[in-house]
Amino acid sequence: MMTDIEIAKQVTLAPIAEIASKLDIPADDLELYGKYKAKLPLSLIDEDKMKGKKLILVTAISPTPAGEGKTTVSIGLSDGLTRIGKKTAVVLREPSLGPVFGIKGGATGGGYSQVLPMEDINLHFNGDFNAVEKAHNLLAALIDNNLHFAKRNLGLDPRTIKWKRALDMNDRALRNIVVGLGGTGDGMPRQTGFDITAASEVMAILCLSESIEDLKTRLGNIYVGRTMDKRPIYARDLNAQGAMTTLLCEAIKPNLVQTIGRTPAIIHGGPFANIAQGTNTIFATKMGLSLADYVVTEAGFGSDLGAEKFFDIKCVKAGLKPNAVVMVATIRALKFHGGEAVADLKQENLDALRKGMENLEKHIENMRKFNVAPIVAVNRFLD
Known part of the structure; x- marks a missing residue:
């Protein structure tokens, strides 16, 4: 089984102008940061073009310290929509070096659901x-x-x-x-x-x-x-x-990169959800909705933190409302919340799994209070 970085190294990246063309962004609007990264001007945000577009929020149950894969699912979902012919953009937060060099690791997805160039995005990105x-x-x-x-x-x-x-x-x-x-x-x-x-x-x-x-x-x-x-x-x-x-005059401009599936990825801002609102910039989300028909985005930590702040803070401020919510769960996290020790999470324990389902049920209940019925996505690990 190849590692994330081995998979990323095998990918031939498309020039960023080619990725931008999928969203009908003129090449003259790109502020290039090399061949595969660019900044986008705020003039691309058009409130009129946002009407009728679909915003999909990806959230999760209470996570384990390693995270449960919201970013990975967001990227995979956006690539799936692209594969079936939908004009799609994934809009994500920028990684912080703290988690990158800590237990959680990078924030560019995993497996074949990654945004690239991985090393650039995880490290200094566009400054x-x-x-x-x-x-x-x-x-x-x-x-x-x-x-x-x-x-x-x-x-x-x-x-x-x-x-x-x-x-x-x-x-x-x-x-x-x-x-x-x-x-x-x-x-x-x-x-x-x-x-x-x-x-x-x-x-x-x-x-x-x-x-x-x-x-x-x-x-x-x-x-x-x-x-x-x-x-x-x-x-x-x-x-x-x-x-x-x-x-901050350059930092206010969203960044354009690509997924392994060559879906346009707009990555901008990175506040933590346990301290701040845990969502990317309003600039990036509105730009995504101005340029694509389907926008997949995520909110940090579990739905009790990032998703609730997404609804209560970001949506209120920006006048947005998601059309769908995806709730990411893992067997690992369900067992963890069912009382299984971290060291034993790879072992089968159906009793802990059943007990942990209460956590998933509560997160679903909470999301329904925002008048959305979340779709549960089980993120499966190969091990």
């Missing part, structure tokens, strides 16, 4: 995470600069500052740190820390914005902390929103 990180850390630098200079000081109480720094890496040694050491020229000593970039409020804001003006306003509304007299301070009080928006 969106780096831009989010820089915009986040710019605000952090402005905060400490404001504390340092008496003339510009807004009277911030350092004990109330909630804004940390960001880094797209699992580095527990940076969760809680002290900055400003080294003397009077190096800032005010205070305790702070780092969040992973996917947990940044800037990432959540990017994924909920609908225009560059909306993005700038939302960045200005970021809460920083309070003054000594309890007055709230926002990013706009530091005049941070303009520079932060400038750093």
